[in-house]
Amino acid sequence: MSNLPDFDRLWDYDDPAKTEKAFQELLPVAERAGDRAYYAQLLTQIARTHSLRRQFDDAHRILDEAETLIVNIDNPSNDPTQTSRIRLLLERGRAFNSAGDTDSARPLFKEAWELARKAGEDYHAVDAAHMLGICEPADASLMWNNRAMKAAEASDDPRAGEWLGPLYNNTGWTYHDAGEYEKALELFEKGLAWRIELDNPQATRIAKWTVGRAKRSLGHTEEALAMQQSLLVEHEAVGTSDGYVFEEVAECLYALGRxxxxxxxxxxxxxxLSKDGWLTENEPERLERLKRLGIVL
Structure with a gap:
């Protein structure tokens, strides 16, 4: 696989359709190279682009194709398909999880974790643990998120360290959902510092939003409002907008009696936010409240 492009660097999670197109263009390259493990892994990532667009039937169909290919790859003792199997498990699990079927997703992530740890695939092991942190209930979620953070911090693989930002975020939300706002704020602030160091403005804005959100939960409403209003200015400066920022500005002003x-x-x-399919499906009451308080006809 070393002579073929690193398709992971082509990911644009904000534009899965564009990413799929880039991946599809690599399929004939992989086929000509005769690298079936690479081809199978590429299929798992194409499937993920469909999961992100909530096209779950398409995702599973492509994963079935990848699975058939993996099963038929010769397996010498130095198994080149371990990564392919791990990625298949991860993406099958993600497809189930995104569709709301956590019971089907959970054992797949656990199998991916065990297989990745055994194979020394730290990056994918952390990915599996982080997904278990998402789909497990609160106590188990914290256990898996902490396990993922420790694995990422201890790994010699710099790619494993790339998970720290998402892990600070996810673990922070687990604490936040449990009402432990101080712990949540501490992790959100670590996540913000991590994002600033990477010099990723878009991700930094999201991390800053989480800090403001935790401050509102702690009753530091004026501070929270100032942070969210600064984000409005930042978005305006780059020609973007974020419904979650509008929501937080509104909630802060409302809490302050304005x-x-x-x-x-x-x-x-x-x-x-009413354009967000996940919110429409899972939090209709939240959207209805926004509509009512915004007097949207």
Whole structure:
């Protein structure tokens, strides 16, 4: 696989359709090279682009194709298909998890974790643990997130360290959902520092949003409002917008007894977030509240 392009570097998680196109263009390259393990791994990532677009039937169909290919690859003692198997498990699990079927996803992630640890695939082991942190209930979620953070911090693989930002975020949300806002804030602030160091403005804005959100939960509403308003300015400067930022500005203003100022922000939040298929399906009451407080007709 070393002579073939590193397709992982082609990922744009904000544009899975564009990413799929880039991956599809590599399939004939892999086929000509005769590298079936590479081809199978590429298929798992094409499947992931469909999962991100909630096209789960397409995702599973492509994963079935990858699985058939992996099963038929010769397996010498130095098994070149271990990574392919691990990635198949991860993406099958992600497809189930994104569709809300955590019971089917969980054993796949656990198998991926065990196989990756045995194979010394730290990056994928951390990925599996981080996914278990997402789909397990609270106590088990914290265990898996902490296990993932320790594995990432201890690994010699720099790619494993790339998981630290998402792990700070996910573990922070687990604490936040449990009402442990101080612990959540501590992790969100670590995540923000990590993002700033990487010089990724978009990811930094998201991390800054989480810090502001935790501050609101702690009752530091003026501080939270200032952070979210600064994010509005940042988005305006680069020509983007974020419904979650509008929502937080609105919630802060509303909590401070300024409903008239909050109203247009609730309205903008509804306009943006009502386009989110996951929110529409899973949090209709939240969207209805935004609509009501924003007086959206």
């Amino acid at each position: 409903p008239d100022e909050a109203r247009p922000h609730f309205g903008r939040a509804y306009q943006e």
